[in-house]
Structures are given as structure tokens and as C-alpha cells.
Amino acid sequence: MAALNDTFTAADGTLLTAHAADSGEAWTALTGNFVVRSNRIRANATTVVVQSEWTPAGAEYDIEADFHVHTTISQSTFIAARIQSSNTYVVFGWLNGTGWTIGHTVSGSFTNNNSSAFTLVAGTTYHLRVEVRNGTKRLYVDDVLTCSTTANTITDAGKVGFRNSGGAPTDSTGYHWDNLTVTDYASATLIMPQLPDLRIFQRSTKTGGANGKGTGTVPVPVTVNAPITSSVKYRLRDAETGGNPVVQDWTVAHSGALSVGAATISCPDVPAGTGWYYLDLMPDDDTGQIVLGTSRIMVGRIISLQGQSQAARQFGKMPAYTGTNASLGVTISPYCSIYARCGETGISVASPAWEAPADGGNWGSTFASEFLRRQVAASGVNCAMTGHSQGSTATGDWLPDTTLNNQLRGVWDAVGGFETWMIHQGGNDAGDGVSQATFESNLDAIVADAAAHNAVLGAAFDTIVCAMGTRTSGAAGTIAQIHEIRRAGRNWATVNGGQYVEPHDVTLEDAVHQGQPGNITLAHHFHRAALPGLGLSGSNAGPAITGARRAPGSTDIVLSVALPSGASALVAVGSPAPRFVVYPEGALSGALSLDGSTPITVGTDTITLRLASDPGNVVVDVYALGHPDPSGTTADQNMIYDDHVDGDGITNGRQIAPTIDAVAALVAYSGSAAVTMEAMTASGAGGSSVDGSATIAMGAMEIAASGVQPAQGAASIEMGGLVVAGAGNVQVSGAAEIGMGEMLVSGGSETGIQGSGSITLGTLTCAGAGSAQLTGAVAITLGAVTEGGTGSVRVQGALAITFGPLQVSGESSGGIAGAVIVQLPAPVLVASGSARISGLAAISPPAMALVAVGSGPTTTPPTPIKRLQLPARNRTLDLRAA
Known part of the structure; x- marks a missing residue:
């Protein structure tokens, strides 16, 4: 229970020193005094220090008070803790010209330990909560952590009171105080270390719950200081709306007794959605023992990504790369976050923490921002990315019990679960000459291990495989080796009910790595590939070439194209002819030249390639988007798409499907109709x-x-x-x-x-x-x-x-x-x-x-x-x- 409580209920004009707290303690003025006005108190001079005669049980305690702004003036005013004298104490409150502040004064010398800029609004009351600890001192304003410091210069418990300086308020101006409560830290029945801010928990269902988007369980580690006899309940408050209104009232999380010691309270049926919650706990229905959550949490959708250097760039921005989210017009959703490792030089993160994507932060990739924003909009819930990435790796480096796999397991175990698994891996496998069978077998083992470390959903997750995207002639691996791995990735996805992604319109920084502009396009491919897993229409599958024919003596190869659902025609962008290559039958060299003036004609559902000369009455092989892609950084400017868009702001349709296996162009009789x-x-x-x-x-x-x-x-x-x-x-x-x-x-x-x-x-x-x-x-x-x-x-x-x-x-x-x-x-x-x-x-x-x-x-x-x-x-x- 609260050890000190004062609502400052007294006649207007009563000096604080003439008033007793509701809990019975007197007040002492060390310098100046405070006066009661409208059951609040204000300083009656410029420089004031007052203290309660209540004595804390120890040097660690919690303080709460309301800070009311009549008008903004040049005034600094604080809650004072560990008061030793009129010129030695720790302060938490408002520092004029600076903002919310934690500091300490020793023998009259003030030190600002930490501040946070803020603009006060006249007529507003702000609720301040202070944690006085030896390790870390914290100031919360309206249950939002505003300042913290590890400074511990003054260690004695001292007294609790108020400090004013820099300006004197009046009855109708300046800053007044109300509703003071102080609680000994050791007297709390339940101690809840705050959950990580921006933490997203994987939902266990995709439907149901208060928002119709599923529910999940939130595990909360606690310390039980005194035996709990009947229950622990949790409550959810809106962390975004002023006043933090309750969105789900007290719900049983644990039924029955709990002994003193460490425990985990599992809070069930937390609704998934967009936004952020504060989660509070209450033991034994004792409203005096409510523990307020102050970090933002939500139940939503978590997506795991792993792979080599391309995956690393999907998480973070390489320092030398130009372009930021701001400069490229990528809006970062307020409802997403990332918890991941990365071993790539320039994006190295060995100790993951929950963070929002941000320019200048660990996760500044435009892929992360664009992909997560679109996933939030499509799913209707907060979304997070998790996983691990390391350059110059092959699938064998991610097999169970390898170093990278053990690091990734640590990430998965900390996050608790995911509903979509993605991999961007294959370049090194191609360069190493890995066979299709070995690549697919490695994926089997990697995915099985992912299921074993997916605590919430087990094996019930969607899969998206990207073996290699845009890749020019400077990349490792022969054409046959690259086709081998792409074929393996596509086949594994097909056999296992997953989605295969092979984008060839991604702008590169070098022969294999996408830059910040290319990451935006790459995000669109992965986002579309994730739609089926959300139960939504559409996918990343584009128009597919179904056949080819050529009349005897003709140089025109006519490709038949099957359009995906929702599309009605092909759309040519720029000059897509270099995206096609024609070889003699069974060959991957000696490409036949296309006509110099009209190499390609794109119809509604046909593509006509014109050769420079007639190869004779022979079969030739046609590849669309085969390796290597044309050099340059404008891959998206020479492409064939369909005309189907989803109305979500992605302006192009689906890219034509790559032909990993050649399409044979047969010689067809071109005379009479019959x-x-x-x-x-x-x-x-x-x-x-x-x-x-x-x-x-x-x-x-x-x-x-x-x-x-x-x-x-x-x-x-x-x-x-x-x-x-x-x-x-x-x-x-x-x-x-x-x-x-x-x-x-x-x-x-x-x-x-x-x-x-x-x-x-x-x-x-x-x-x-x-x-x-x-x-x-x-x-x-x-x-x-x-x-x-x-x-x-x-x-x-x-x-x-x-x-x-x-x-x-x-x-x-x-x-x-x-x-x-x-x-x-x-x-x-x-x-x-x-x-x-x-x-x-x-x-x-x-x-x-x-x-x-x-x-x-x-x-x-x-x-x-x-x-x-x-x-x-x-x-x-x-x-x-x-």
C-alpha cells in the first residue's frame, strides 16, 4: 500500500507546512514554502524546497504526482527525492527551456543527468511517475518513459518533497502540483520489469478476438515479493491515446496461488491489431498493488528472414549506399519493429533489441520499411521482422547446429514465434556448384529446424524462397549452375506449397546486391508473395510463357503467354528485348542475335522475338530473364509486366515469369490454314x-x-x-x-x-x-x-x-x-x-x-x-x- 498520500485538500491560501498529508505526515519548508489553491499546491516564491516528514523504508521507492499547467511561464519545478538538505537532492520534473528532466544537486551545484524536449499545453494535467532506484532512475510522463539515468551520486533514502526555481507561479499562472503518492519499492507484492518497448508477440490465430485479427498470449516475467493467494489479472490500455483509456479490462492471467520468487504470468487472448498496448498486472484483485506497464507492446504478425548478403541489405543499409527512406519517399509505419541479428560488415548487429526501422538506426533498409508498411496495411495488425543474415554464406552454413544456425535459434527463441518464413539464399550455392538435390535437402533441414524453434505455431507457417534475383555477368557461377539453384528453389517451393520469388527488375549497386532504390522493388515482390499466406487474393506470380513457334524461313519467334488471374494484357516497359536470349537447341552459349531495328513486339498475350537471321529449319531455345541480366542499374526500366495492379500503390503489374528451363521454338508450317x-x-x-x-x-x-x-x-x-x-x-x-x-x-x-x-x-x-x-x-x-x-x-x-x-x-x-x-x-x-x-x-x-x-x-x-x-x-x- 502507499506509504505517503496527499491530495492537498485544504482551504485556499493554506501554507503547505500548516497542512498534514492524507496519510498523516507533516510538511517542512527548507527554503520558501508552497500554498494550497483549488486543492493543488504551488510555490509561493521563486526558490523553494519542501519535504514530507514521511521516512522511506529504503533508498528505492516510487513516486507519482499530477503536474498541472495553468499557463506556461519561465519556471522550473520538480518532484524531489533523496532530499538531504536544502541544497542536496535528486529532482524529476520540468526544467525551463529544456523539457522533462532528471538531475541532482549537491551542495547547490546542479547536474542535468538526462532531458527530453517537450512542449507544454496550457490547461493540461500531466501524470508523472518516478522510479527511484540505485541502478536506473526513470521519469514517466503519462506512462511514457521520458527520461532515465544510471547516475547514483546521492545514495541515502532522504526525504520526498518538491523543488521550485527560476520563476514564481500565481493562483492562475504557472505550474501546480496535486495527488502525491509514494510507495516503498520493497512493499510491492508483484514486481514487473517492463517488457521491451515496441515488442510484438506472434498471434496464435489469424481470426477471432476483439479486432477480428486473431489473438495471442503475452508472457510477462515477474518477481513475487509476497505470496499471492487467488489470482493475477492483466489489463490493456491504449498507449497512443491521451489518458491511455482501457481497451480490455481486468482479465484472469493466472488463477491460484503463487509463491515468493520468480514467475512468468501468461496473459491469454490478447487481441491482435494495429496500435500499441500498455499491459498492467494486478495481484489478488488489490487495486493498491496494480503494476502499470509503460512499454508499448502488441500482438501481431512476425516474419522471419534469413540468408546471405542480399538478406542483410533487406534488414539494414550499407553505409556507402545512397538513398534513405526519407529521400526515396518511403513512409515508415508506426506499427512495426525489428528484432534480428546481422553479421554483414557495415550492418553488424550481434545483440538484438526491439527497434523500429529508421534512417540512421540499425535497420535503415528501405526494404524493411516498405515491406513492413505494406504488410501492416494488408494484414491489419502490427508486423515485425526477425531473423539473421550473413554475407558469403551457402545453405550448408545454415544447417542445424552450425554457428549461424545456433545464433538464429537464439533470435527465434527470444521472439517466440513467426507465421511466415523467408529465405534469400543461393548465390554462393551456385558458385560452389551445389546440386539441385543438395539445395532442396538443405532447405528441408533448415525449415524443419525453424519449425522446432517456432514456439507459437510450430510448423504452421508460410514459406517464401528467393534463390537469386537480378544478377549480372559479374556474379559467381555459370549459367547452368545458376539455373540449377533457381530451379531447386522453385521446385522446393512448389513441392512444399510455398511461394517462389525471382525478381529481375531490382536495381543493383554491383553485380549481385540491391541498393536502396532496388530494395523498394524487392519489397514489392516479397509483399505480393506473402499475400496468399494472409488469405488474400493475388500473389507474385506473373505472366508465363507457355510455348514458342517459328514458321519455316521466318526470323520471327512467337511466344505464347498465359496471363495470371486478374490480368488482361502484357505491358512493355522501356526496351525489354535484352531480357530475352535465344540459343541453339540444348545449348547455353552461342546466343543468336536479335534484329537490330525491331527485336521485340509485345502483344496482348504474345511476344514476338525477331532474329537477325534465319537459323534454318531447326529448333531453338528461348529464355526469358535468363542469366545474366543486362548490366546497369535500371533493371526496372526494361521489362515486361502484366496490367494487373492491386490498388495498393504499386504501379506496375507482375513481372513476366523467368524461364529457368528453355522454351523450345519449333518450326511450324506457315502455308495454308489446313x-x-x-x-x-x-x-x-x-x-x-x-x-x-x-x-x-x-x-x-x-x-x-x-x-x-x-x-x-x-x-x-x-x-x-x-x-x-x-x-x-x-x-x-x-x-x-x-x-x-x-x-x-x-x-x-x-x-x-x-x-x-x-x-x-x-x-x-x-x-x-x-x-x-x-x-x-x-x-x-x-x-x-x-x-x-x-x-x-x-x-x-x-x-x-x-x-x-x-x-x-x-x-x-x-x-x-x-x-x-x-x-x-x-x-x-x-x-x-x-x-x-x-x-x-x-x-x-x-x-x-x-x-x-x-x-x-x-x-x-x-x-x-x-x-x-x-x-x-x-x-x-x-x-x-x-
Whole structure:
């Protein structure tokens, strides 16, 4: 309970020395005096020192009082503690011309220990709270820590009172005091060391709670000085609004007794939101023992980031880099903070503390400020970044129990949890020649360790992988090595349900490192990649190239582009031609030159690249945003985006997706709109070919001996049914969509459909030893599945599809690749011949028959297959007969 309490209730004009405190103690004037006016007191002279005759139990105690401003005048006035005499004491209060101040006077000589500038407002009452400690003395104004000092020149407990100097107030001017309370520090039942200011606690749910944004638990370490018998409750106050109104009243945090000693009070169901709370504690419903929180805390969203030197620059600003948040127009949200380590030279932080992003501070990166501001706006809660970064590292340096990993674990354990995990790592892995399998395995181990040190959510967090962004020719690693790591990062994200980020429009300071302007663009990519984890529409996925074709003799390569949801057209910025490279098939060197005058034309959903010369009737490989990126610092000024923006201030759409694996540009027939052939026959070693027609209709296709007849460029093939007799074998592998009326298997034959994205079958029949197999389907709808004899039907799932070959047998082959539509009434295979169909976007054959030995079928084919939808790259079907 309070040991000294005085509300200064007395008649106007009563001298303080003629008045007794509410708790009974008298007042003594050492110099001058104070006088009562309107149940407050004011100095009645310029120089005044008064003290209460109450004696503290020790040298450490807490003081509270109200400071009322009638008008602002040239007056200094203070709460005085450890008063030894009229000229030796410690003061906490207002120093004229300076602001809120802690200082001490010894033998009349004043020392200012710490001050904080402030502007007083007439007619306002400010609540002052003082902690008198040997270690650190603190002054709080309206529960905000204003000044602190470790100075401890005067150590005796002394007395408590008031000091005035520099000017004399009147009844209606200057500064008056009211409601004095002094409590011995040792008499408190519960001692709560203040939580770190700007501390954000990870929410345990994303929905529910008072603000609809989820809730979390706030653990508060305390010292119990006297036994607690029934409960400890917590209360939340608004730390931003004047007067700090209660936003959540007393709620049970601990039920039951607590013994003397150290304890942790876990405060449950604290609402997540934007803003800041003060958290107070109260033991045993004793309002006299309320412990006020004075540091700003909130429950919200925490995002972990780790990686090499690029990640370090996402946290902090390199000293030599130009540009600040202020100069680049980046607004720093008041509702974000950072708790992280960094080992990068120039941004080194070995002892993390909760800090706001700030120019001139530890975390001055424009990425941190821009990313967190956008995350706060999108999530509706306070957001924090945590993690660790160190330049010149590879994924192996972050594996469990390594030095960096142990340092990162310390950060995670201190923070308590996160809901999104991000990594920016891969450059050194590429330079070291790390394989895709090793990179993915390392990510598995790193993420598993992150889950083990995510106290709040465990493994329930979102993942974002950035292997490498913009990277010019000065970077380590060959093109193949860099593709290897980018492919590994993309595949790991796909397999594990994460987001893959590979930005190529980030302005660099050198061959690999983003500067302050580039950090803003990088923040936009990561922010968009984080949207799905928040349950919001949109992502960072951009337009994707799905195919390429070139007419014989033409220098134009036409790229087909699939637009993401929400986009309606491509948008070219600047001159994006240097962002594309064309190689001979299978090569990563000897790039073909683009035309010097019109190298690129960007349409609504196509991109046309014009070569400087015709390479002949050959396949070439096209890469978009391949390594290396063009040199220079304006990567964002030559790019292709889509036109979909989110209305959040990011003015460009999504960047076109990089093609880590080449897009093969096939030679397509460019003559008539349709080519109709009654028969194609190849004998001996001869061959015939039909390339690139918009429509190919064939009456019959025959193969004899080792003859070959390819038909290339089909985008669609219409077929009726698949029939296998004898020991024949028909396989359709890697289709994105298959619609079939009927599949019939008899004898020892086998029919297999593998890798389908969606399969709809009317009837599947297996007879004798035959079997029908469906492998890798995402969704399968079967009208009827019939099994007879020893036949079997199997369905098993895989998510990713790669279109395999469709072959018959023997050494003869016929191929169909790249045309828009191909219609085959009945391919016929004779003896050990084979027919090859490759590069298809879709297949719907009217009839396809295979006989062990001999000529084509004599019966009408079953119900037609409707459509096979194939992937855009490496699309091959093989049709084989034993």
C-alpha cells in the first residue's frame, strides 16, 4: 500500500507546512514554502524546497504526482527525492527551456543527468511517475518513459518533497502540483520489469478476438515479493491515446496461488491489431498493488528472414549506399519493429533489441520499411521482422547446429514465434556448384529446424524462397549452375506449397546486391508473395510463357503467354528485348542475335522475338530473364509486366515469369490454314514430314519397315478411342487433361494413362491379364471401372506433370509436333513400326488402333476421346506396340 498520500485538500491560501498529508505526515519548508489553491499546491516564491516528514523504508521507492499547467511561464519545478538538505537532492520534473528532466544537486551545484524536449499545453494535467532506484532512475510522463539515468551520486533514502526555481507561479499562472503518492519499492507484492518497448508477440490465430485479427498470449516475467493467494489479472490500455483509456479490462492471467520468487504470468487472448498496448498486472484483485506497464507492446504478425548478403541489405543499409527512406519517399509505419541479428560488415548487429526501422538506426533498409508498411496495411495488425543474415554464406552454413544456425535459434527463441518464413539464399550455392538435390535437402533441414524453434505455431507457417534475383555477368557461377539453384528453389517451393520469388527488375549497386532504390522493388515482390499466406487474393506470380513457334524461313519467334488471374494484357516497359536470349537447341552459349531495328513486339498475350537471321529449319531455345541480366542499374526500366495492379500503390503489374528451363521454338508450317492428307506412307529409310499447319487431317498413317514420317507442330489432336489388342501397348503420359469415352484392354495388353491433371473416363475395362493404369492424376472422375480375369486398375497421385513419349515399337517412327490442331481418323501400325507424336498442347483422336502384327483394325473404334491437354514444354506422346 502507499506509504505517503496527499491530495492537498485544504482551504485556499493554506501554507503547505500548516497542512498534514492524507496519510498523516507533516510538511517542512527548507527554503520558501508552497500554498494550497483549488486543492493543488504551488510555490509561493521563486526558490523553494519542501519535504514530507514521511521516512522511506529504503533508498528505492516510487513516486507519482499530477503536474498541472495553468499557463506556461519561465519556471522550473520538480518532484524531489533523496532530499538531504536544502541544497542536496535528486529532482524529476520540468526544467525551463529544456523539457522533462532528471538531475541532482549537491551542495547547490546542479547536474542535468538526462532531458527530453517537450512542449507544454496550457490547461493540461500531466501524470508523472518516478522510479527511484540505485541502478536506473526513470521519469514517466503519462506512462511514457521520458527520461532515465544510471547516475547514483546521492545514495541515502532522504526525504520526498518538491523543488521550485527560476520563476514564481500565481493562483492562475504557472505550474501546480496535486495527488502525491509514494510507495516503498520493497512493499510491492508483484514486481514487473517492463517488457521491451515496441515488442510484438506472434498471434496464435489469424481470426477471432476483439479486432477480428486473431489473438495471442503475452508472457510477462515477474518477481513475487509476497505470496499471492487467488489470482493475477492483466489489463490493456491504449498507449497512443491521451489518458491511455482501457481497451480490455481486468482479465484472469493466472488463477491460484503463487509463491515468493520468480514467475512468468501468461496473459491469454490478447487481441491482435494495429496500435500499441500498455499491459498492467494486478495481484489478488488489490487495486493498491496494480503494476502499470509503460512499454508499448502488441500482438501481431512476425516474419522471419534469413540468408546471405542480399538478406542483410533487406534488414539494414550499407553505409556507402545512397538513398534513405526519407529521400526515396518511403513512409515508415508506426506499427512495426525489428528484432534480428546481422553479421554483414557495415550492418553488424550481434545483440538484438526491439527497434523500429529508421534512417540512421540499425535497420535503415528501405526494404524493411516498405515491406513492413505494406504488410501492416494488408494484414491489419502490427508486423515485425526477425531473423539473421550473413554475407558469403551457402545453405550448408545454415544447417542445424552450425554457428549461424545456433545464433538464429537464439533470435527465434527470444521472439517466440513467426507465421511466415523467408529465405534469400543461393548465390554462393551456385558458385560452389551445389546440386539441385543438395539445395532442396538443405532447405528441408533448415525449415524443419525453424519449425522446432517456432514456439507459437510450430510448423504452421508460410514459406517464401528467393534463390537469386537480378544478377549480372559479374556474379559467381555459370549459367547452368545458376539455373540449377533457381530451379531447386522453385521446385522446393512448389513441392512444399510455398511461394517462389525471382525478381529481375531490382536495381543493383554491383553485380549481385540491391541498393536502396532496388530494395523498394524487392519489397514489392516479397509483399505480393506473402499475400496468399494472409488469405488474400493475388500473389507474385506473373505472366508465363507457355510455348514458342517459328514458321519455316521466318526470323520471327512467337511466344505464347498465359496471363495470371486478374490480368488482361502484357505491358512493355522501356526496351525489354535484352531480357530475352535465344540459343541453339540444348545449348547455353552461342546466343543468336536479335534484329537490330525491331527485336521485340509485345502483344496482348504474345511476344514476338525477331532474329537477325534465319537459323534454318531447326529448333531453338528461348529464355526469358535468363542469366545474366543486362548490366546497369535500371533493371526496372526494361521489362515486361502484366496490367494487373492491386490498388495498393504499386504501379506496375507482375513481372513476366523467368524461364529457368528453355522454351523450345519449333518450326511450324506457315502455308495454308489446313493440310489434308488421305495417306502418308514411308518405306525403307525414306521419310515425309508435314510441319506447322493450323489443321492436319489424315485419312491414314502407315509405317513399314524402318520408314519415318514426322508431322510437327500440332496444338490439338482429335481422336476417337484407344484400342489395344494382343500384346499391344498404348500409353498416354503427362497429359494435363484427358477425356475418354472408353478404354478397352484385352489379352495381355496394357493401357496406361499417366500424369493427368484431370481425367474423365466413361468406361475402363480390363480383361485377361491386361491392366489399365492411371498414374499422377490430380483429379479423376470414372464413369465405370470394370476388372476381369487378372487385369487390374490403379490410380495414384502426383502433382507435377512432365509429358513423356508416345511411341509404338521397332525402329520406325512418325511424329506430330507443334501444329494448332491435328485430326487423325485412324493411325495404322504395321509389323514393328512406330508412330511418334510430340510437342502437343492437346490431343483428341477419333480412333487409334494397334494390332500385335498385321494391318489396321477391322472394327469400328470405341467412343472417341474428347481431349488431351498437355503442358507447354517438352510435350511428347509415344504410342508403342509390342
